[in-house]
Amino acid sequence: MRSTGSYAHQRCVACAQNISNQKLVQGILDSIPSPEAACLSAEDISPSSNGPRDDDPDDLFAEATEEVSLDSPERQPILSDGPSPAITPVTPVMISPRVDVFDRSPDQDEDEEENRDTFDIQISVSDPEKVGDGMNAYMVYKVTTKTSLSIFSRDEVCVKRRFSDFLGLYSKLASKYMHMGYIVPPAPEKSIVGMTKVKVGKEDLSSVEFVEKRRSALERYLLRTVKHPALLKDPDVLQFLESSELPRAVSTQALSGAGILRMVNKAADAVNKMTIKMNESDAWFEEKQQQFENLDVQLRKLHASVESLVCHRKELSVNTASFAKSAAMLGNSEDHTALSRALSQLAEVEEKIDQLHQDQSYADFYLISELLGDYVRLITAVKGVFDQRMKAWAKWQDAQVMLQRKREAEAKLQYANKPDKLQQATDEIREWEGKVQQGERDFEQISKNIRREVGRFEKDRVKDFRVVIIKYLESLVHTQQQLIKYWEAFLPEAKAIA
């Protein structure tokens, strides 16, 4: 357990900049007048979250760089990556993640809808602080939850979390819910390069931007997680949001036993995927899988184009600024007074425009690019859930095969007339009959869950994209309006050249 007093509260200069950077981004996003009522639902703050690709092999080494600390006391590898041990529940209501609880009827789906409309929870991730020095340093973020929901013990809670805590949360949720077909939002990706710069103490613009990007991503991750009705009530989520102390998520370390086990499982999964040939009886699943496949391809393509646009707009901003300076110099050396003045004015206009381009590129990035990145990762999670269904089917089929074998064995024994072994065989047959029934039930349950999850996911997707794209277009409108203002001011100056 981490001792409270060990946080070296080292407020680095960058933090102040971080806040202002965050405010800058928020300011840009906020300054875009939005006609929608300022209702304090999670959607309006930041509609998207993102997450890593859980099956990203690079993760292993990234984890090693970030988490390994020679004097960290809890290096005991946790060998099981399964459901977390019972953690002191802070909340009064505890819902254990058993399948039948989530066995909803169509009526309950409607209730879920209603509940979502009165969904009232705000989460913000803020105030990144650097703790520690050198390669052992890490960033700590403040997580503030404001809510009126009864499952929370207080209206407003503030806790401090580090990046690995978020990863740990995701890891637990994934292991609990994914095999049931729930789409668990992935946590943000690790980044060796970005983190190293921050650790080393480089307080330049890129590391400030990195921390801001990560803060924003963590916020979206949490919002997306609590939007999921089942996850919101999960004790691990509640503990994460409310508990002032959190056991260090060591199992996210690569070189721990858990990490190695994860690696082995990933490999096994990959092999299984290739060898399982499922007889799809349900056209809905086949169709959906194909749709998500196509969506994946297009979103990645779009993401790449938007990233290119962000880059070029930044470049445009830089080049415009450079031209503005040059035009000012030209104006200085021009010996015709009126023309000289006009050229200086041109320089000023271009300077303002360069700032405009920079702001626009921030909007490009934080609105569109990050949303697309989030969805690329989410769709990987969706595909993962379909794979889980395949695994469930395979398990069911294997059970059937086993049952068949046991029946054959029993038949042989009957023929050979060995009464004591016969009893055992009959018992085994009963056991496997049970397993077959369970397998079929599990398969049907996961199929049902997936249908519901996909429906919810698609609804959210439509909403997210709509909101973000409209906001983005509004930012473009704002840019054009400013441009008109600037050029309208310049025109009389140009005409005044005599």
Next chain:
Amino acid sequence: MLLCNVAADHFNNCFLILMLGAVNVDLQTDATLQVDISDALSERDKVKFTVHTKSTLPNFKQNEFSVVRQHEEFIWLHDSFVENEEYAGYIIPPAPPKPDFDASREKLQKLGEGEGSMTKEEFTKMKQELEAEYLAIFKKTVAMHEVFLCRVAAHPVLRKDLNFHVFLEYNQDLSVRGKNKKEKLEDFFKNVVKSADGVLVAGVKDVDDFFEHEKTFLLEYHNRVKDSSAKSDRMIRSHKSAADDINRIASTLYTLGTQDSTDLCKFFLKVSELFEKTRKIEARVAADEDLKLADLLKYYLRESQAAKDLLYRRGRALVDYENANKALDKARAKNKDVLQAETTQQVCCQKFEKISESAKQELIDFKTRRVAAFRKNLVELAELELKHAKGNLQLLQSCLGVLKGDT
């Protein structure tokens, strides 16, 4: 080549007049001599310009005639002006830059090679854009050549030049081959000598305040224009890249729109359509900036160099004059070859005074032209930027209206 037909067919004279007006504002349309490039053809490695003349001057056999000229012949004409001692006191209109389609041609070739890897729509779209780019470069080079001719035709002295008349009228090939290696090397050395000389000459302090001021001014101005020209080019290139990205985004959104099974499909299609239109506007913004700003700066880079050359020639004449004075004094002191020294001194004096007189007027005209050209272009730039921004705004707002109404 397919494209040359495109260029010839879609040739737009209006564009030329715009470009012409952009850099030479006060060229009166003089009935006595009007020159323009009425047509142009782009072939594999050269461009053929049709130079069309209308004149009431008695020098010419007809009142209206046309000849075909290539870039080298323009250069020949320009160089003949530069080498003519009589014109030492004038700002020689800068030579038009060589037509350069290499970059554009390369891009087209790459596109052809990559045809298999993209969809039919993408390929057609990119091909159209590259063709438009090629056409724009083509139009620009034609305009630059025309501006040169018009400047000559407008100049009270240069328009009477015999070489110019031959250039305009002689309907055979002028057999002006490009410089061969030996001549290019000679040119190179000449330039080295000239710049060394130029430094020496520039060091000579001028008695005349006007010229002293002009010298300092032109030197600084020329450098700053060079810098601005380069930076404006870079800015415009970034702008074009951004417009290209928006193009790709529009295409992908379109595909998403066609594939999506939710309500988003209409949404994506609408936004894709919007971006297609705004992208076109953005590309036009970049093109207009190129025309009104970058080209203006480039032209005045060349003109300010021509003005500097004039000052150099005058400085050279001044040095010669002063040397002749010294030689005369020496001769008088020694009482040897005095008459010869006197005549030399007279010649140098006349030359210097002639250059000084015309140079002063030329430099004043240069300033007037420059101010007028900048004014016109800056006004037009601002007007175009406004027009495009308003167009963009209208598209964005109407699309937003539709999208919000759908929810």
